Amino acid sequence: MQxxxxxxxxxxxxxxxxxxxSAWLAQRLAEIGVETALHLTLADExxxxxxxxxxxxxxxxxxxxxxxxxxxxxxLTRQALAGAMGVSLVVHEPSLIQxxxxxxxxxxxxxxxxxxxxxxxxxxxxxxxxxxxxPGIRARLGRADLFAMPGVPSEMxxxxxxxxxxxxxxxxxxxxxxxxxxxxxxxAESEIxxxxxxxxxxxxxxxxxxxxxxxxxGVRINAHGKSRDEAKRLLAADAAEVRRRLxxxxxxxxxxxxxxxxxxxxxxAGKTVSTAESCTGGMVAKRLTDISGxxxxxxxxxxxxxxxxxxxxxxVPAEMxxxxxxxxxxxxxxxxxxxxxxxxxxxxxxxxxxAGPTGGSAEKPIGLVYLGLATPHGVSGRELRLGDxxxxxxxxxxxxxAALNMLRLELLGGR
Amino acid sequence: MQxxxxxxxxxxxxxxxxxxxSAWLAQRLAEIGVETALHLTLADExxxxxxxxxxxxxxxxxxxxxxxxxxxxxxLTRQALAGAMGVSLVVHEPSLIQxxxxxxxxxxxxxxxxxxxxxxxxxxxxxxxxxxxxPGIRARLGRADLFAMPGVPSEMxxxxxxxxxxxxxxxxxxxxxxxxxxxxxxxAESEIxxxxxxxxxxxxxxxxxxxxxxxxxGVRINAHGKSRDEAKRLLAADAAEVRRRLxxxxxxxxxxxxxxxxxxxxxxAGKTVSTAESCTGGMVAKRLTDISGxxxxxxxxxxxxxxxxxxxxxxVPAEMxxxxxxxxxxxxxxxxxxxxxxxxxxxxxxxxxxAGPTGGSAEKPIGLVYLGLATPHGVSGRELRLGDxxxxxxxxxxxxxAALNMLRLELLGGR
Numbered sequence: 001m002q003x004x005x006x007x008x009x010x011x012x013x014x015x016x017x018x019x020x021x022s023a024w025l026a027q028r029l030a031e032i033g034v035e036t037a038l039h040l041t042l043a044d045e046x047x048x049x050x051x052x053x054x055x056x057x058x059x060x061x062x063x064x065x066x067x068x069x070x071x072x073x074x075x076l077t078r079q080a081l082a083g084a085m086g087v088s089l090v091v092h093e094p095s096l097i098q099x100x101x102x103x104x105x106x107x108x109x110x111x112x113x114x115x116x117x118x119x120x121x122x123x124x125x126x127x128x129x130x131x132x133x134x135p136g137i138r139a140r141l142g143r144a145d146l147f148a149m150p151g152v153p154s155e156m157x158x159x160x161x162x163x164x165x166x167x168x169x170x171x172x173x174x175x176x177x178x179x180x181x182x183x184x185x186x187x188a189e190s191e192i193x194x195x196x197x198x199x200x201x202x203x204x205x206x207x208x209x210x211x212x213x214x215x216x217x218g219v220r221i222n223a224h225g226k227s228r229d230e231a232k233r234l235l236a237a238d239a240a241e242v243r244r245r246l247x248x249x250x251x252x253x254x255x256x257x258x259x260x261x262x263x264x265x266x267x268x269a270g271k272t273v274s275t276a277e278s279c280t281g282g283m284v285a286k287r288l289t290d291i292s293g294x295x296x297x298x299x300x301x302x303x304x305x306x307x308x309x310x311x312x313x314x315x316v317p318a319e320m321x322x323x324x325x326x327x328x329x330x331x332x333x334x335x336x337x338x339x340x341x342x343x344x345x346x347x348x349x350x351x352x353x354x355a356g357p358t359g360g361s362a363e364k365p366i367g368l369v370y371l372g373l374a375t376p377h378g379v380s381g382r383e384l385r386l387g388d389x390x391x392x393x394x395x396x397x398x399x400x401x402a403a404l405n406m407l408r409l410e411l412l413g414g415r
Numbered sequence: 416m417q418x419x420x421x422x423x424x425x426x427x428x429x430x431x432x433x434x435x436x437s438a439w440l441a442q443r444l445a446e447i448g449v450e451t452a453l454h455l456t457l458a459d460e461x462x463x464x465x466x467x468x469x470x471x472x473x474x475x476x477x478x479x480x481x482x483x484x485x486x487x488x489x490x491l492t493r494q495a496l497a498g499a500m501g502v503s504l505v506v507h508e509p510s511l512i513q514x515x516x517x518x519x520x521x522x523x524x525x526x527x528x529x530x531x532x533x534x535x536x537x538x539x540x541x542x543x544x545x546x547x548x549x550p551g552i553r554a555r556l557g558r559a560d561l562f563a564m565p566g567v568p569s570e571m572x573x574x575x576x577x578x579x580x581x582x583x584x585x586x587x588x589x590x591x592x593x594x595x596x597x598x599x600x601x602x603a604e605s606e607i608x609x610x611x612x613x614x615x616x617x618x619x620x621x622x623x624x625x626x627x628x629x630x631x632x633g634v635r636i637n638a639h640g641k642s643r644d645e646a647k648r649l650l651a652a653d654a655a656e657v658r659r660r661l662x663x664x665x666x667x668x669x670x671x672x673x674x675x676x677x678x679x680x681x682x683x684a685g686k687t688v689s690t691a692e693s694c695t696g697g698m699v700a701k702r703l704t705d706i707s708g709x710x711x712x713x714x715x716x717x718x719x720x721x722x723x724x725x726x727x728x729x730x731v732p733a734e735m736x737x738x739x740x741x742x743x744x745x746x747x748x749x750x751x752x753x754x755x756x757x758x759x760x761x762x763x764x765x766x767x768x769x770a771g772p773t774g775g776s777a778e779k780p781i782g783l784v785y786l787g788l789a790t791p792h793g794v795s796g797r798e799l800r801l802g803d804x805x806x807x808x809x810x811x812x813x814x815x816x817a818a819l820n821m822l823r824l825e826l827l828g829g830r
Contacts, residue, residue: 011626013451015441016596016635018433022456026430036428037463039456041437044624048452072608073615074624111605113612131804152627154804181431190526193487197528200488209459209489211426212567220426254431275697275718281704282690282697285718289696292772292807300724302717303690303700309715309758343724357707389546389569392707 001171003029003062004038006052008077009151012067013043021066021156028160030222032169033176034062044068049080057084057142062168067151069134071113077148078137082121085141089119092126095135102133127163131155138167145171178231180239182219183256184249185405189217195245199238206238215398219246248412251405258404259287265411266297271346273407275301276314276339278326279353279369283400299345304335314338327352329370329381336372337379347410348374349403353384355395360388369399373406382406416586418444418477419453421467423492424566427482428458436481436571443575445637447584448591449477459483464495472499472557477583482566484549486528492563493552497536500556504534507541510550517548542578546570553582560586593646595654597634599664600673600820604632610660614653621653630813634661663827666820673819674702680826681712686761688822690716691729691754693741694768694784698815714760719750729753742767744785744796751787752794762825763789764818768799770810775803784814788821797821 005025011017019041026036037060042049049068056063068077082089096118103110117134120126127136127147132155137148147164149156184192189212193200196219199208206223221238225231243250251261266273275285285301288294302313307326310316314335324330332352340348353369360366367386372379386398420440426432434456441451452475457464464483471478483492497504511533518525532549535541542551542562547570552563562579564571599607604627608615611634614623621638636653640646658665666676681688690700700716703709717728722741725731729750739745747767755763768784775781782801787794801813 009626010622010624010637011633011635012438013441013454014445014594014635014637015438015443015451016594016633017626017628018435018438019454020433023427023430023433026428028430030429036430037458039428039434039454041454041456043452070625071605072625073612073617111609113605113608154809158804179429179431190486190528193528194526197488202488207425207489209425210485210487211424211432212485213432218426218431220429220431222425222429277697280701281709281713282692282700282716282718285697286695286701289718289720290808292770292774294696295720298696298718298720300717300719300721300728301697302715302728303697303704303713304715305704305710305713306715313715313717355707359707389573393705394569 001034001061002037003034003064004040004056004060005036006056006063006065007039007041007151008044008049008065008067010043010074012041021151021153024153024157025064025066025160028165029062029064029168030177030179032165034168035177044074044076046076046080046083049076050083053080053084053146054142057144057146060144063141063144063146064164065146065148066156069117069136069148069150071111071117071133078119078121081124081137081139081146081148085121085123085139087122090122092118092120092135095120095126098128098135099133127159129155129159130162131158136163176225176228176231178223178225178228178235180221180235181254182221182239182242182246182250183252184217184219184246185215185251185258185401186249187217187246192217192219192246196242199241206234208238208242214394215401248409251408257287257290258401258408259290262288262404262408262411263291263294263297265408269411272297272299273347273349274299274339274343274345276335276348276350277301277303278305278310278351279355280351280396280400280403281305283396284349284351284403287400287404299343302339310335314342325364327354327364327368327370329383332370332372333379333381334372336374340374346376347407349407351399351403353395353399355392356388357392367395369395371399371403371406373410375410416449416476417452418449418479419455419471419475420451421471421478421480422454422456422566423459423464423480423482425458425489427456436566436568439568439572440479440481440575443580444477444479444583445592445594447580449583450592459489459491461491461495461498464491465498468495468499468561469557472559472561475559478559478561479579480561480563481571484532484551484563484565486526486532486548493534493536496539496552496554496561496563500536500538500554502537505537507533507535507550510535510541513543513550514548542574544570544574545577546573551578591640591643591646593638593640593643593650595636595650596669597636597654597657597661597665598667598671599632599634599661600630600666600816601664602632602661607632607634607661611657614656621649623653623657629809630816663824666823672702672705673816673823674705677703677819677823677826678706678709678712680823684826687712687714688762688764689714689754689758689760691750691763691765692716692718693720693725693766694770695766695811695815695818696720698811699764699766699818702815702819714758717754725750729757740779742769742779742783742785744798747785747787748794748796749787751789755789761791762822764822766814766818768810768814770807771803772807782810784810786814786818786821788825790825
């Protein structure tokens, strides 16, 4: 079974909003053995949307649409769908009642504009929206099962999981694609490609490829099997082989982040961490607390942005700041060491650097960052020269990743 | 002039990576008066990519492609492009020399795999890559000017700005679309839609629409003019009208964030801020320091995740923590007040809440967050009940936005 995923919204075609729905939907489809061949993003224009819906429904088994079901005049998906089906729109009474109730529960009368959200094409059925006002629409068109969902990601996701996935899983059946993504940090993409070149040969099953994204290199494995078990077996074999070859640069799978890896290691060891940040401004602490249950390992953090704060909160000597500058190995190591002492944690991470885009000099260019790591066995530091071609965000992101990875490798120890 | 933006990569169609290139490219095209009609995302498969390139080049004036120029076997854009053009690939010597140099500068020999990156279709020209190894490709096909760029966002962006934009701007000419996005926080999308309903009428120029994204409602205005001046005039008039009607919920334009708005206000007033965070774990500090030059207003922050840290770093009385719990208005206000005192800042923001997905109770459900704001005139607090349908990330994001907005409104004062 092959699918096309369509996102509708002029804010998307004009690039004012990044479409995250299509990627999410494609992932969910893959989980039930439906391969997404194509994503299409269209503006809020009646005729083109109508034409593309018709074309998609004639070529694919599944058409998923998100967006354009809102209450305002620029939301045209239901009209376009009715046009593609060659039918008119009618009010779906149960949906209307639900929308009225949605507002009355919040103590407000339904705005007139929202009435249109209860309309669906003749012959289609409504999909209940349990988290917002716009019901989804399910229809049969051409060779396709077609599902239109709201563009708001949280509403779309609930609707997909609750109604669309079960409907599709029931229809699917011949062959399953299972996928794994193994995430690495610390080796270049071409180096990874060299180490697994034989697995990446075209036409091979599983199909293996690499992707680089903000210093994380992902190795993606797609295994096709006649049965779920067969796909699972193929996938597991390749995943194990990739992990074996790449070793410690592998830190996780799929959506896992360096902070997930660090969290697992801290949990397993029963250890705690604290942070002392300058240039990353709280990003390291934020990522360490991304994880539910982080209170078991994260004690506290300080963001000592000014020299005065470095002195007051971490007792960095004024003399050291004057002599080496705030952006120096000495200060990074001191920050980490004293952060660990003050908070009583097992480990402490520190960052100090020049995030840019201003503030660089010949001696201390943008992208120069010092990291400190204090452990029960001592303190170490690391100098990063990330380069002035990176944005402020990127410098902070890379510094944060490098800091988390320092701790990860420390926790891995001799393993 | 109309464009199609094509992203290539199986990691994209399978949803393992979110495509941000297309949105970025569409924005840049709009700036030079080229309207993007369609985004297409295709897997790394030779025939479909070849077919879609041919179809796009026969229907649109501009075809921008990103992705599939890497050194590994799953990168097929140059082969597909040669196929669509009906020509073969040849080595482009200057590119080959550049790739060899790229590696030798870094003290390594060029891996054999990278040699293919120097190949371009006969009749096409190479676009220099100043930040990576893969040159881009420029070609004329059908009615289109076609540009293929690397998929790595940072490389693609530099290449677009340096070579593709000037080439397109020279070709463009009839009519200009200018766009503005006015960003609001604190009012529902339907309420905003009601207030500017007349401006949102279909067929009107400028074209006005709304978009909701993670509690930020954007009002997007696209003005079409025969000349740049005409488009500019139309845009300015609508933007002013939208701002007038929506008042203080407007916090910025385009990519601007609540932290930008707060930064501007703090700069203008010459005031400083510090942060005391629990559930947001550093996110407020991170966002306040997103801005280059934030050292002028951001003094320091603490992430007091544990009760012990709240007591040690902010002197929150153990008795208060025991009596009201860490997630309480009392603790939020105390954290803000004492953070301000200790750091000597003009303002202090605090957060404490239940981010989930675990840790909620009937009395204190997931999504319950208390915010504190200390000012020279006293301390205030706010209770948020964000709902347990939100993810941990969303709860933290919404709490951070609400906290930043509290400070923003305070700084706006009687304005």
